[in-house]
Amino acid sequence: MFLRQLEYLDALARERHFGRAAKACHVSQPALSVAIRKLERELGVELVHRDRHYDDLTPEGRKLLRWAQQTLAGVEGLRSEAASLSRELSGRLRLGVIPTALPAAALVAQPLLRAHPGVDLEIRSLSSIEIGRELEAHGIDAGITYLDNEPLGKVRATRIYDETYALLTADDRPETQIAWARLDGYPLCLLTPEMQNRRIIDGVLADRGARVVARIETNSISALLSFARAGWSCVVSRVWLTLYGVPEGMRALTLVDPEVSHEVGLLTPKSDLVAPVLRALLEALGEVQIP
Amino acid sequence: MFLRQLEYLDALARERHFGRAAKACHVSQPALSVAIRKLERELGVELVHRDRHYDDLTPEGRKLLRWAQQTLAGVEGLRSEAASLSRELSGRLRLGVIPTALPAAALVAQPLLRAHPGVDLEIRSLSSIEIGRELEAHGIDAGITYLDNEPLGKVRATRIYDETYALLTADDRPETQIAWARLDGYPLCLLTPEMQNRRIIDGVLADRGARVVARIETNSISALLSFARAGWSCVVSRVWLTLYGVPEGMRALTLVDPEVSHEVGLLTPKSDLVAPVLRALLEALGEVQIP
DNA sequence: TGCCCTCGATAACCCTCATTTATCGCCCCC
DNA sequence: GGGGGCGATAAATGAGGGTTATCGAGGGCA
Numbered sequence: 001m002f003l004r005q006l007e008y009l010d011a012l013a014r015e016r017h018f019g020r021a022a023k024a025c026h027v028s029q030p031a032l033s034v035a036i037r038k039l040e041r042e043l044g045v046e047l048v049h050r051d052r053h054y055d056d057l058t059p060e061g062r063k064l065l066r067w068a069q070q071t072l073a074g075v076e077g078l079r080s081e082a083a084s085l086s087r088e089l090s091g092r093l094r095l096g097v098i099p100t101a102l103p104a105a106a107l108v109a110q111p112l113l114r115a116h117p118g119v120d121l122e123i124r125s126l127s128s129i130e131i132g133r134e135l136e137a138h139g140i141d142a143g144i145t146y147l148d149n150e151p152l153g154k155v156r157a158t159r160i161y162d163e164t165y166a167l168l169t170a171d172d173r174p175e176t177q178i179a180w181a182r183l184d185g186y187p188l189c190l191l192t193p194e195m196q197n198r199r200i201i202d203g204v205l206a207d208r209g210a211r212v213v214a215r216i217e218t219n220s221i222s223a224l225l226s227f228a229r230a231g232w233s234c235v236v237s238r239v240w241l242t243l244y245g246v247p248e249g250m251r252a253l254t255l256v257d258p259e260v261s262h263e264v265g266l267l268t269p270k271s272d273l274v275a276p277v278l279r280a281l282l283e284a285l286g287e288v289q290i291p
Numbered sequence: 292m293f294l295r296q297l298e299y300l301d302a303l304a305r306e307r308h309f310g311r312a313a314k315a316c317h318v319s320q321p322a323l324s325v326a327i328r329k330l331e332r333e334l335g336v337e338l339v340h341r342d343r344h345y346d347d348l349t350p351e352g353r354k355l356l357r358w359a360q361q362t363l364a365g366v367e368g369l370r371s372e373a374a375s376l377s378r379e380l381s382g383r384l385r386l387g388v389i390p391t392a393l394p395a396a397a398l399v400a401q402p403l404l405r406a407h408p409g410v411d412l413e414i415r416s417l418s419s420i421e422i423g424r425e426l427e428a429h430g431i432d433a434g435i436t437y438l439d440n441e442p443l444g445k446v447r448a449t450r451i452y453d454e455t456y457a458l459l460t461a462d463d464r465p466e467t468q469i470a471w472a473r474l475d476g477y478p479l480c481l482l483t484p485e486m487q488n489r490r491i492i493d494g495v496l497a498d499r500g501a502r503v504v505a506r507i508e509t510n511s512i513s514a515l516l517s518f519a520r521a522g523w524s525c526v527v528s529r530v531w532l533t534l535y536g537v538p539e540g541m542r543a544l545t546l547v548d549p550e551v552s553h554e555v556g557l558l559t560p561k562s563d564l565v566a567p568v569l570r571a572l573l574e575a576l577g578e579v580q581i582p
Numbered sequence: 583t584g585c586c587c588t589c590g591a592t593a594a595c596c597c598t599c600a601t602t603t604a605t606c607g608c609c610c611c612c
Numbered sequence: 613g614g615g616g617g618c619g620a621t622a623a624a625t626g627a628g629g630g631t632t633a634t635c636g637a638g639g640g641c642a
Binding site: 004 | 629630631632638639
């Protein structure tokens, strides 16, 4: 058995296409096809359903894929550990981040990047479910998401900051804060309902008996912030404001009664062996201070 | 990088000798030497200290060895998972057991072996510290030891039975139990002091202010039991008696005041991926009933 | 229905590279 | 000082993974 074969299997599962998988592995299509077939022969298990085209992994293939990924993660760890031992720390840190926390990604990564010029970063916007999935499949090294109801079984959680909420508005009020209940029937620009940040907001408002009027909905933070700049009222996370500031002519009112806060943090694989980049990230995390 | 190279490194660390390591891998000595050297070249790290003979792994080598072992464990998991998917469950289960629990090993393994004729078993008598070490190094699949003060961080613990204690004696007493304090100054046959079972006994006796007189000490359960058969008084674990019975002409008195009991259980690596033999063992464990 | 295009399998050749055998150099120990 | 153990080196070899070229089967479309 070759490590290459495991990489091929992983790529095939990812690309769902022999040709693309081969390209991703920088080999010819026959090379990959033959290698997969030999792997099947050696293991005595059919890995891939093919009815002339790629169909899907077999159930056995999916089970074995997880072992293959575990193995490849070991190799990857070996390689990067070796690299960090001989030269200065380098490599690519793949980070999955829920959209709400994306604006904070730079804050989190900044100390790491400053301390280790050789380290590259890859930020992928993912849902919290996808983050869990990708962590298992070793598609990302770590995830940033809400910690509230994490199973905590397979992953280690490190708190980064508490997400709190403010109302961005052009209204000319004298107060610096506003009760959630006052948003009843107020036309807002919000994230789309499938996003957790939105569900949190909806939850609080429902709890206070307030009707939600989402005049504008978007699944993009950037879009939301651009509407804010255009004068639309939004319920936003505090971190966004510390990063982008409050738009001209608008005010940020702290939302109270209740003062909602949700922990956002780093999810890392729970393993006794921690890859060097991850170690560095966790160390650097100590310096991060987000209000 | 080849899986073979990682196996070579693992073997070398185990055998501490190029020639023996090569033999263990069923290859010639130059093959292994060259492979290790290439691995060092590829990783840019010196793995082995050699002053003409094999000396030791370098500190870097030891760090990387752990990754290599993790990787190889993944491959092993892949292989056995594949085997169990296509044919009936087979493979070798390597079990580390503290001496005290060795007599119970058969009880634990019996249901597994009955359910899966293809499964082989390897029982190694190890100290609890060695069990921890070997689990990390993937030298064993699971361990049986005291659960009492396990860190519980890196391993999963499954209770098997509670170890309780009795006095084997030829004395012709009418009672069926005896207080620990009564053993003060009593000549006994006991395990050697470095063994945990003995330390437990010593602890209880010291707590009750009783002097321990170990006329005979041994680090072997078999030897201890043979002295018991010869009429010597011993403090023994209850499981031993249920297995071997009470020797002719002797009686087993339950040790009370206090009634000491210590959990003995299975330690398995804490990972989301569980090898098939281990899964089977854990399932079979449900049927085990040890008084 | 027939053409074409896509996708994966097969075939034949190549060429890298791990492995083997043979041998050397070094050190330790008698 | 010689023998033996240990690991490195050299040369020969062959197994096997990689490549290009080609085929065959569907599916879509006119």
